[in-house]
Amino acid sequence: MKKIFKAVIWLHFLRLFRYKxxxxxxxxxxxxxxxxxIIGTSLFMIKEEEKILIQLxxxxxxxxxxxxxARLIGNWIDFFTAIGMIEEHLLRNISPFTILxxxxxxxxxxxxxxxxxxxxxxxxxxxxxxxxxxxxxLLILGxxxxxxxxxxxxxxxxxxxxxxxxSYSFWGYLNFSSLALFVIxxxxxxxxxxxxxxxxPFTSSVYLLKNGINGINSFTLLTxxxxxxxxxxxxxxxxxxxxxxxxxxxxxxxxxxxIGYM
Amino acid sequence: MTKKxxxxxxxxxxxxxxxxYKNLRLEFLTFIISPYLFWGMILALGYIFGxxxxxSKKVGAQVDPVMxxxxxxxxxxxSMNIMYQITGSVIFMRWSGTLSYHILSPYRMSTLFIILHxxxxxxxxxxxILSFVPPIIxxxxxxxxxxxxxxxxxAMIVGMLPLLGFSVILASILLIIREQTNVFNWLSPLxxxxxxxxxxxxxxxxxxQFISKILPTTYTLELARTCSIIGSPNINQIVFMIAxxxxxxxxxxxxxxxxxxxxxxxxxxHGVFE
Numbered sequence: 001m002k003k004i005f006k007a008v009i010w011l012h013f014l015r016l017f018r019y020k021x022x023x024x025x026x027x028x029x030x031x032x033x034x035x036x037x038i039i040g041t042s043l044f045m046i047k048e049e050e051k052i053l054i055q056l057x058x059x060x061x062x063x064x065x066x067x068x069x070a071r072l073i074g075n076w077i078d079f080f081t082a083i084g085m086i087e088e089h090l091l092r093n094i095s096p097f098t099i100l101x102x103x104x105x106x107x108x109x110x111x112x113x114x115x116x117x118x119x120x121x122x123x124x125x126x127x128x129x130x131x132x133x134x135x136x137x138l139l140i141l142g143x144x145x146x147x148x149x150x151x152x153x154x155x156x157x158x159x160x161x162x163x164x165x166x167s168y169s170f171w172g173y174l175n176f177s178s179l180a181l182f183v184i185x186x187x188x189x190x191x192x193x194x195x196x197x198x199x200x201p202f203t204s205s206v207y208l209l210k211n212g213i214n215g216i217n218s219f220t221l222l223t224x225x226x227x228x229x230x231x232x233x234x235x236x237x238x239x240x241x242x243x244x245x246x247x248x249x250x251x252x253x254x255x256x257x258x259i260g261y262m
Numbered sequence: 263m264t265k266k267x268x269x270x271x272x273x274x275x276x277x278x279x280x281x282x283y284k285n286l287r288l289e290f291l292t293f294i295i296s297p298y299l300f301w302g303m304i305l306a307l308g309y310i311f312g313x314x315x316x317x318s319k320k321v322g323a324q325v326d327p328v329m330x331x332x333x334x335x336x337x338x339x340x341s342m343n344i345m346y347q348i349t350g351s352v353i354f355m356r357w358s359g360t361l362s363y364h365i366l367s368p369y370r371m372s373t374l375f376i377i378l379h380x381x382x383x384x385x386x387x388x389x390x391i392l393s394f395v396p397p398i399i400x401x402x403x404x405x406x407x408x409x410x411x412x413x414x415x416x417a418m419i420v421g422m423l424p425l426l427g428f429s430v431i432l433a434s435i436l437l438i439i440r441e442q443t444n445v446f447n448w449l450s451p452l453x454x455x456x457x458x459x460x461x462x463x464x465x466x467x468x469x470x471q472f473i474s475k476i477l478p479t480t481y482t483l484e485l486a487r488t489c490s491i492i493g494s495p496n497i498n499q500i501v502f503m504i505a506x507x508x509x510x511x512x513x514x515x516x517x518x519x520x521x522x523x524x525x526x527x528x529x530x531x532h533g534v535f536e
Binding site (some may be wrong): 021025026028029031032035036037039040041042043044045046054056079082083115177179180183 | 274299302303304306307308309310312313314316317320321322327354358405439446447448450451452454455459460461462
């Protein structure tokens with residue numbers, strides 16, 4: 001298993017350099033979508049406030065990371081299917097879902113390039129420093145836990161699309177609802193709704209990130225979000241494992257329908 | 263090639279898409295939901311972090327932000343759809359190994375790209391406009407609502423023509439470069455920014471306004487946005503923009519024929535990279 005992971009990581013790094021134009025394309029595309037949302041929202045503001053822009057930037061970046069993971073991990077199964085690699089891996093007794101883990105290299109690379117580019121543009125256009133935040137450690141911790149959740153989320157989307165023959169995009173659209181939860185301030189909600197919000201997957205990590213930007217509002221909610229950020233990662237991993245086993249068993253028993261899948 | 267052949271191609275495209283949606287019903291549902299999600303998201307962010315008064319002040323006109331973004335999202339999603347579909351189809355054909363067959367078929371690639379994608383564009387864009395019928399009728403009333411939906415349909419149909427040629431030019435470049443994904447995906451949001459899809463083009467810097475003037479989507483969006491202005495739409499302005507779009511159509515489609523011809527020659531000479 002260790003050898004397989006080593007190969008997966010090595011091959012994904014190789015792909016990253018081989019398909020450098022695809023990487024630049026992804027990063028530029030994501031950067032431009034973030035800019036679209038930011039300038040679209042700024043149209044509703046009389047004067048762009050620094051604090052609001054910084055918060056908006058990090059929330060949209062976190063949400064875009066979820067979308068990128070859904071697309072780069074979830075959508076990659078379309079490519080894998082089209083070139084007939086599912087069967088090739090099954091014949092060699094390697095789960096095609098293990099290969100997907102390497103996609104985190106691509107999604108993280110895209111996010112890093114995108115964040116740097118967007119930060120630069122915001123600094124130039126609005127004269128706002130996106131790194132002017134309260135606690136960088138909380139921001140990094142929020143992103144770290146978000147990345148872990150996103151790996152399993154992307155894999156779950158791939159497994160679901162393989163198991164149900166429904167393209168990843170349908171499942172991927174469900175993450176739109178998460179953005180609405182990101183902008184809700186949980187400290188203004190009543191118990192137990194505030195706990196529920198900070199305990200949900202992704203929202204828990206984004207709450208950590210928001211505390212890193214604006215400062216700590218409630219230690220109880222911060223502790224809960226920290227705890228649930230890790231619990232959610234583990235839960236998503238368990239769900240991914242169960243689904244992968246079930247779908248693989250089904251594919252090995254009934255065969256795999258690659259034609260008409262997309 | 264006779265006229266009948268084009269008809270058959272169009273029918274094939276229509277049948278392909280009909281069966282696609284028939285068999286993948288949840289995909290169909292996704293097409294209905296997705297424009298709503300973009301629309302809801304940008305409006306929700308706007309109202310949470312700002313206000314409609316600030317919006318009118320910045321835009322500098324009596325504009326309803328809800329109708330403004332309805333028109334923007336409908337046209338933006340239709341335009342993106344046509345660009346993604348045509349350019350993306352080259353990549354997908356390459357993945358599945360059918361690109362060689364398309365190149366060897368008696369039809370020219372540009373003809374295949376354009377005619378096979380017209381039904382898909384019309385079907386998808388119609389779905390996206392129809393999905394907005396209930397909120398438009400609810401906000402504008404029956405008579406005004408129908409007028410505004412008609413303007414959106416008009417913008418969608420006329421706006422499609424230059425975009426077909428534009429997308430085929432991009433597809434022909436993809437034919438000759440060796441990449442696994444559509445490396446022009448970033449162009450769609452860039453075009454949307456310069457066209458003023460989510461931020462009016464006249465508020466952009468001067469150099470960006472110049473770029474926006476040569477893009478077909480700018481005029482399609484302006485045409486669609488006449489329905490967001492509170493009051494009756496200006497007929498002269500609508501006619502002028504339709505004429506402008508038809509002119510741009512001739513320019514882009516003419517160029518696309520030349521580009522694809524060259525790309526086909528290169529692909530046939532050097533072999534298609536699978």
